[in-house]
Amino acid sequence: MDALKAELKSLLVEHLNLTTVKPEEIGDDQPIFGDGLGLDSIDALEVIVLLQQHYGIRLTKAENGPKVLYSVNTIADYITEHRK
């Protein structure tokens, strides 16, 4: 699980071009949108694409988005639960 979280943080930094943030600086429970990492709605789409590309996971229900994409912990839990 720790390896997955570390990989997710690296992917977030790389895909979202977070030039001022290092992967290790992102907290497991830190909110990644709004006041946390400061990501926005376009970033949310990028994260959904990232999940599909790297883990083959589709976020089918839009209403689950805020809960699943809340933090690295919640994304990692969702991947673990849905990865084939």
Add this chain to the structure above:
Amino acid sequence: MSFYINGIGAVSPQKSFAEALSSKPAVHYGNQLHCQEPDYTAFIDARQLRRLSRIVKLSIAASSQAVQDAAPAIIDGVIVGTGWGCIEDTVTFLEKMVENQEEALSPTAFIHSTHNTIAAQVAFQLKCKGYNTTYSHRSISFESALLDAALLLAETPAQTLLVGGVDELTNTSFSILSRFDLFKQPQELGSDSLFSLGTAGTVAGEGSVFFAVSGVRTEHSYCQVAAVQTLSFGSTDDAVEAARKMLQRHGLPAVDLLLLGNNGDSKEDKHYDSFETNFTQQGQTLKFKHLCGEYPTASAFGLGLGATLLKQNLSLGSVPQSVLFYNCSPQSHQALVLLRAC
């Protein structure tokens, strides 16, 4: 249909127009002239920088400089001419379409893959909710934007519009265009020797030049744009005739300076030589594409050079009062712009 250039901003292969007009302009080696890019954090919030593509950053920096230079109360509209658009992100988006079999495509690359992203992002940055249009018309993209500005200013002179000419040079665009033998072979000679080689092909370039224009002259005014005209699919003789009529309409028996878009390609420069022959008795001639390279909107760089020359009196021996600008893309489009000191 005349109007005034009240501010200029540029990101180009030259540090500034003053440097380009000096006795020691920047010399580039090889067959590609890339921009000397500024520290973008001076123009764009660091948090926004991460998502902006290079061409948008070039454009925001140049447009911000033009606004600072003109210091208008408000920007009423943004008009951009671009031949290639946001080509870097277009290529990224197309590559992802192939790699991902048309699934899971990046929204950021898609947003930035459209030509009108440039004008939109410039307006967004400047908080301008007015007129916003993009022209993509090969080598007269910038002149088309300039004509639109002229029409708008004829209707409402007391407004300030931002007009820009922007194109970026990428590895992919250079590679594709090289297949058409458009460029000279990379050699050790510098760009300053472009016009003395006498060989086929030119050097690739890029740049972003923005003008704050208005129907009202201000203390910041560089010059008056007295006339703009484009000709499609005409001959060089047609351009000569159009230029003569343009000068007649403005009561000018001659111009002080001829500003020509020669690009060092022996196959294309003969058109400029033919044009020049008809006006050589009138004044001096200045060429500019050794300073910025060849690209669809290189004429914006040329116009910036001419306007700076008229304002700063950085003359070539005498003070020019009028500049006739001529740029052409053989077999397709030609453009004429008449600048006058004000």
